[in-house]
Amino acid sequence: MLGxxxxxxxxxIRIKKFRDEKGIFLVEGMKQxxxxxxxxxxxxxxxxxxxxxxxxxxxxxxxxxxxxxxxAVKNRExxxxxxxxxxxGILGYFRxxxxxxxxxxxxxxxxxxxxxxxxxxxxxxxxxxxxxxxxILLSPGCVDVYNPKVVxxxxxxxxxxxxxxxxxxxxxxxxxxSGYSIVTTELDGKNLEDFKxxxxxxxxxxxxxxxxxxxxxxxxxxxxxxxxxxxxxxLNVAVAAGIIFHKLFETGSKK
Amino acid sequence: MLGxxxxxxxxxIRIKKFRDEKGIFLVEGMKQxxxxxxxxxxxxxxxxxxxxxxxxxxxxxxxxxxxxxxxAVKNRExxxxxxxxxxxGILGYFRxxxxxxxxxxxxxxxxxxxxxxxxxxxxxxxxxxxxxxxxILLSPGCVDVYNPKVVxxxxxxxxxxxxxxxxxxxxxxxxxxSGYSIVTTELDGKNLEDFKxxxxxxxxxxxxxxxxxxxxxxxxxxxxxxxxxxxxxxLNVAVAAGIIFHKLFETGSKK
Numbered sequence: 001m002l003g004x005x006x007x008x009x010x011x012x013i014r015i016k017k018f019r020d021e022k023g024i025f026l027v028e029g030m031k032q033x034x035x036x037x038x039x040x041x042x043x044x045x046x047x048x049x050x051x052x053x054x055x056x057x058x059x060x061x062x063x064x065x066x067x068x069x070x071x072a073v074k075n076r077e078x079x080x081x082x083x084x085x086x087x088x089g090i091l092g093y094f095r096x097x098x099x100x101x102x103x104x105x106x107x108x109x110x111x112x113x114x115x116x117x118x119x120x121x122x123x124x125x126x127x128x129x130x131x132x133x134x135x136i137l138l139s140p141g142c143v144d145v146y147n148p149k150v151v152x153x154x155x156x157x158x159x160x161x162x163x164x165x166x167x168x169x170x171x172x173x174x175x176x177x178s179g180y181s182i183v184t185t186e187l188d189g190k191n192l193e194d195f196k197x198x199x200x201x202x203x204x205x206x207x208x209x210x211x212x213x214x215x216x217x218x219x220x221x222x223x224x225x226x227x228x229x230x231x232x233x234x235l236n237v238a239v240a241a242g243i244i245f246h247k248l249f250e251t252g253s254k255k
Numbered sequence: 256m257l258g259x260x261x262x263x264x265x266x267x268i269r270i271k272k273f274r275d276e277k278g279i280f281l282v283e284g285m286k287q288x289x290x291x292x293x294x295x296x297x298x299x300x301x302x303x304x305x306x307x308x309x310x311x312x313x314x315x316x317x318x319x320x321x322x323x324x325x326x327a328v329k330n331r332e333x334x335x336x337x338x339x340x341x342x343x344g345i346l347g348y349f350r351x352x353x354x355x356x357x358x359x360x361x362x363x364x365x366x367x368x369x370x371x372x373x374x375x376x377x378x379x380x381x382x383x384x385x386x387x388x389x390x391i392l393l394s395p396g397c398v399d400v401y402n403p404k405v406v407x408x409x410x411x412x413x414x415x416x417x418x419x420x421x422x423x424x425x426x427x428x429x430x431x432x433s434g435y436s437i438v439t440t441e442l443d444g445k446n447l448e449d450f451k452x453x454x455x456x457x458x459x460x461x462x463x464x465x466x467x468x469x470x471x472x473x474x475x476x477x478x479x480x481x482x483x484x485x486x487x488x489x490l491n492v493a494v495a496a497g498i499i500f501h502k503l504f505e506t507g508s509k510k
Contacts, residue, residue, distance in 0.1 A: 156487070228385040228504065231385060242497050
């Protein structure tokens with residue numbers, strides 16, 4: 001059973017301030033909770049809707065086997081905890097990792113420049129994971145990667161990713177001293193087809209409506225664009241990320 | 256001024272049944288309304304929030320110049336009409352095109368197989384537009400392309416697209432008689448890198464959680480996959496579309 005105070009605490013996790021204070025984030029849905037249990041993240045609690053319990057036999061058995069606390073709650077309480085209206089009936093609360101150390105031998109690094117749409121952020125994380133890219137740097141002004149909507153769109157990929165938050169342009173310059181070159185996406189860049197990635201690179205993906213931060217544009221080593229017929233004014237940033245990541249994967253740029 | 260009955264009629268347009276009955280769809284936001292006015296679609300009405308009127312001087316002047324009816328409404332009425340909570344304060348009502356005739360010389364054709372997420376649908380339309388692909392075939396079970404959430408994610412690209420709805424597997428077989436081959440995306444397909452598109456093709460994009468319709472898989476001429484490291488179980492379908500469209504664009508498969 002969850003006490004009134006516990007219910008209040010876990011319901012507050014949907015809000016960034018309390019999430020950061022407690023160091024815990026929320027994961028919704030059976031598949032994602034299961035991925036979390038099997039990951040290196042610590043699971044603090046699993047909550048499920050009493051009447052849906054039978055659907056979760058396997059994942060609950062796995063959790064209990066690992067010594068994770070599992071609690072059944074009534075629908076009324078579940079609704080207070082869940083972020084989605086049509087949540088599947090199971091939630092997991094996981095501990096955020098300690099500040100990760102940036103692996104400066106790995107390439108490519110992904111730098112997200114003020115990506116504030118949760119769906120785009122989650123989709124970029126999922127896409128990076130598909131191609132096996134494991135380190136994501138986030139500028140100030142990005143949506144929180146532990147926002148429930150981001151976690152939902154990431155579909156479990158967040159458990160396999162190292163996030164480095166609050167990375168400024170100055171920090172990025174520092175990282176470049178380890179031998180990275182910076183690649184930005186700009187409308188007047190050179191065609192992606194003519195881009196032959198070599199050495200260690202940091203791929204910068206910028207907020208579509210704001211474009212690349214001026215300070216970033218000025219330190220870019222290579223500026224690329226995805227060619228098109230210019231019907232649409234721009235590509236969605238997660239789609240652009242997918243096309244660029246695929247190019248890097250295809251050319252064997254990953255280390 | 257909008258009368259009570261008119262207000263009721265236009266508010267109902269957010270619902271598919273009434274949208275189809277009246278043959279009108281809703282577009283929100285200044286840029287998209289402007290794109291609509293400049294497109295070949297007929298604009299029936301523009302509605303704006305009285306207090307925001309000054310922001311829309313240019314687009315309203317353009318509309319009036321074209322003889323389009325423009326009406327100011329109070330915030331209370333605007334909220335009844337808009338689909339988003341944070342709508343910019345301007346809406347356009349456009350006539351749906353007559354049933355389009357499929358151009359059987361054009362390639363690639365895009366076939367969407369039960370894509371039901373409005374955001375994904377809109378992003379695919381926007382991405383197709385970026386690469387200059389103009390014809391989209393939709394299977395039964397796709398989300399309505401005139402759903403306000405789809406229109407929003409398409410960011411004006413819907414005005415440049417020819418949609419062919421309710422296309423069944425049988426219809427697709429018929430279309431193939433005009434010399435098309437069918438390309439599906441499947442997890443056990445051949446690597447996208449090894450795919451050398453030639454001749455006229457129909458690219459099939461399927462709902463991520465259901466996979467390709469069995470009847471479709473059996474008539475596919477080529478089955479491709481986007482290689483990855485298989486961290487994530489799948490790619491988002493709009494991201495996959497972007498990677499495939501880019502490949503087709505890059506290899507000059509468009510006619």
